[in-house]
Amino acid sequence: MKALVARSYGPLEELEIAELPTPVPGPGQLLVRLEAAALNAVDKALITGALRDAIPVTHPFVPGVDVSGTVESVGEGVTRFVPGDPVIAWNSVASGALAEHVVIDDAPSAARRPPELTPAQGAALPTGALTAAALVDLADVPSGSTALIVGATGGVGSYTVQLARRAGLTVLATGRADDEAFLRGLGADHVLDYRAVGIAEETHRLVPGGVDVVFDMANAGPALAATAAAARPGGRLVSPLGGPPAFDRDVTALYGGTRATEGRLASLAAQAVKGELRIPIDADYPFAEARQALLDFAGRHVKGKITVTF
């Protein structure tokens, strides 16, 4: 099969499309013929080796955690899928989606792709929407609360804006000056141009006293303190990255990540079919241009997701 391959840790420019053996599904696994994949920040980190201490990969390494394709064969004991089923999946750091075939687990991280969704739409859903849903769960604030979403135009943020709005939150979202229409289209009540204003100051101007919860997709470590300052005393900061155990003014730190609970991916796909959840795709590249897709993903402003179609 053809695959986008990293031969060793290094820059994205060194990726190449090469022939690799088609993987074989083991017990409880599915072999999927890819129709589309989507790109994520973790792809770059695994390729370059930025995460090599925490998450080492073996080479040749095939990136890609968001899978959309057709089940080609199933391993022993698989009951939820049969060959020919359209499937979407979050393949976690096992990766492998930027190839003609990938092996995934028969697990809640995989769901049938509804026929109403294109392969690219199916690929653009798993990591972004599952992570956003997990973070909104983690925030655990009641309807009527106020939320600031930092990094709202990105793959996770663009779903977090929508799911927070649907949970009844008033949403302040950060973006660039020309992101206003995009973010309001996702449901943002206020848009903060993070390059022109101080995020915490502008939040306090719009919501005196501060918001109930800050979702920060853009900062990690001590830098989170600056956005935690946008929360009200006793409020919450939720992040898919890591940071301090707590913040000043009794602001609670809540760190989480992608979680595929039973039925959730299917439920998010169903919401998309009903028009309750938009799948924002910034650009779709043919597989032959997958390396350029990753370079553009890493190097330019993206509204939502970048997908690769086979």
Ligand SMILES: NC(=O)c1ccc[n+]([C@@H]2O[C@H](COP(=O)([O-])OP(=O)(O)OC[C@H]3O[C@@H](n4cnc5c(N)ncnc54)[C@H](OP(=O)(O)O)[C@@H]3O)[C@@H](O)[C@H]2O)c1
């Ligand atoms: N723990 C987990 O399981 C998990 C799961 C998914 C994602 N993540 C992590 O979560 C982060 C977000 O993921 P993603 O897929 O949404 O990434 P993404 O698509 O690259 O989005 C990042 C967003 O942050 C914005 N941003 C960058 N610098 C900013 C700043 N200084 N102030 C405000 N906004 C800023 C970007 O806007 P511009 O385009 O304007 O720069 C963009 O909207 C990544 O670091 C990713 O690795 C973790």
